[in-house]
Amino acid sequence: MKHFLLRTRQALFSPIQKIQLILQPKMLKGEHALLDLVDVLKEKHLNRYMVVTTAGFIKRGTLQPFFERLDQSNIAYSIFHDVKPDPEISDVENLKEYYINEGCQGLIAIGGGSVIDCSKAALACVQSSHLDVKTVLETGRVSKILPFFIAVPTTAGTGSEVTAGAVITDPIRKRKYALSHLFLIPKYAVLDASLLTTLPPKMTAYTGMDALTHAVEAYINHFNNRKTNEYALEAIQSIFQYLIPSFEDGSNITYRLELLEASYKAGVAITNNYIGYVHAIAHGIGGMYHLQHGMINAIILPIVLEEYGDTITKKLAHIADIVGIAGHTDQQKAEYFIKKLKEINQVLGIPTSIPEIQDSDIHYLATGAEKEGNPTYPTPVTWDVERFEKVIRKIQQGYSV
Ligand SMILES: [Fe+2]
Structure with a gap:
């Protein structure tokens, strides 16, 4: 009986899954696809972007050509490079606050699953700013479409650049929140192979x-x-x-x-x-x-x-x-x-x-x-x-x- 009820509930989710197939992100791919992204950003005419990445990428100067191209195109941006591996609630809170304070209208997440998931969760919280981060994660309430969101994976594995999910760790309960909502699917996935050549x-x-x-x-x-x-x-x-x-x-x-x-x-x-x-x-x-x-x-x-x-x-x-x-x-x-x-x-x-x-x-x-x-x-x-x-x-x- 329990098995039957489980299957029935799963069957009810099935139509939602089919909608997701239509909502997959637009893909830009190539050896330097990240630079091609600037043309897309130019068309959007947004005030400011938040670039979320890792300290390592900034330190090694990997993203310098991208930042130069943004400068040349007069596209304003702020940088957040403080996401831990297995991001925690506090990472999401910090990014949410910084995004709001900097007056950003879009976000470019350049990193592995941790960077992309933290960005998704933070944007979901920006859109539900009347709720605290923990409540959004616990209840999975993603009430509005996210602001313009681009995912640039620097590992080939998590699939977070295309999925409707984000995983965030609660260090106190030693548990992970698996946030899942159609609104979390990025608008663009940029597959730039040059960003992966230094991956150990x-x-x-x-x-x-x-x-x-x-x-x-x-x-x-x-x-x-x-x-x-x-x-x-x-x-x-x-x-x-x-x-x-x-x-x-x-x-x-x-x-x-x-x-x-x-x-x-x-x-x-x-x-x-x-x-x-x-x-x-x-x-x-x-x-x-x-x-x-x-x-x-x-x-x-x-x-x-x-x-x-x-x-x-x-x-x-x-x-x-x-x-x-x-x-x-x-x-x-x-x-x-x-x-x-x-x-x-x-x-x-x-x-x-x-x-x-x-x-x-x-x-x-x-x-x-x-x-x-x-x-x-x-x-x-x-x-x-x-x-x-x-x-x-x-x-x-x-x-x-
Ligand atoms: Fe996985």
């Missing part, structure tokens, strides 16, 4: 595996349609082809651009068909132990796929076909695909377990994952808290390659 191999690996997790979760979830399947499968294929080469040679612009596009496509796929239990579990673990989101997903993905069991055999077999993994039966192909994920993790230097998980935290983590996943995520099977506990114990102990 470790981050290339983690963020790439995050994108792969998005694509796989979106593909195996219910309510997928032809378009989301296409996007998810194309993303998986590209990641299989380019992630390890990009990990080994980060300066290659072609690999970087392919992965940026794959991440974008995986982002479209999850915006339309959601993430699944890998993410539901990963958000809690990330909030609790401050481990990198993509690394956690990479470890959890094969474990959760094994736990989903026969319900996804056919779909995994199809993915195996797409990425060129041979097998005599669907069962065998599905098994080999999961095995391949473990092998990729090994090449990328990703651990096989999360020993940081404490026994005393397992129930809390399981409760959080169940609450996040049910009924929102249209997962292939529905788990209760007990089942989540069992899976989290497996993640703590790890898998063998």
Whole structure:
């Protein structure tokens, strides 16, 4: 009965998901797409933009050509470069205040998922400035369309440049808020491969595996349609082809651009068909132990796929076909695909377990994952808290390659 009610509620969300497919951001892509963005900004005639980025990008002068182009075009801007990895409520509050005080009318977020998510949440709070930040995050109330918002990813993985979601950490409750609203989808996604050439191999690996997790979760979830399947499968294929080469040679612009596009496509796929239990579990673990989101997903993905069991055999077999993994039966192909994920993790230097998980935290983590996943995520099977506990114990102990 509970399962039936969950599925009914998920089915009611389905039309909203289809609308999201239409709302994806306009894409600018290329080796120096960020400079091309200035032409778009010129057309908008806004008073002032807020450029949100990391201290590292400012220090290294990476964005200097962009700032010079803005100056030449008489486009006013302020810079905020104080976003922590895994942004917290205080980061959102600071950015919101600064945006309002500087009189900005638009925002350009240049960074990884942390910068883009913090920007989304801050703009949502700007539009609901009568509420405090915590209330907006807790209730997910995004009451108005965001001001003109552009996302420029500097990692190829989170997909935040296209998704309707933002994840913010509450350091006191040691939990993450997953804000989700159609209004959070950026107007433009700028895929500039030159911004990724200095991304360290470790981050290339983690963020790439995050994108792969998005694509796989979106593909195996219910309510997928032809378009989301296409996007998810194309993303998986590209990641299989380019992630390890990009990990080994980060300066290659072609690999970087392919992965940026794959991440974008995986982002479209999850915006339309959601993430699944890998993410539901990963958000809690990330909030609790401050481990990198993509690394956690990479470890959890094969474990959760094994736990989903026969319900996804056919779909995994199809993915195996797409990425060129041979097998005599669907069962065998599905098994080999999961095995391949473990092998990729090994090449990328990703651990096989999360020993940081404490026994005393397992129930809390399981409760959080169940609450996040049910009924929102249209997962292939529905788990209760007990089942989540069992899976989290497996993640703590790890898998063998
Ligand atoms: Fe993710």
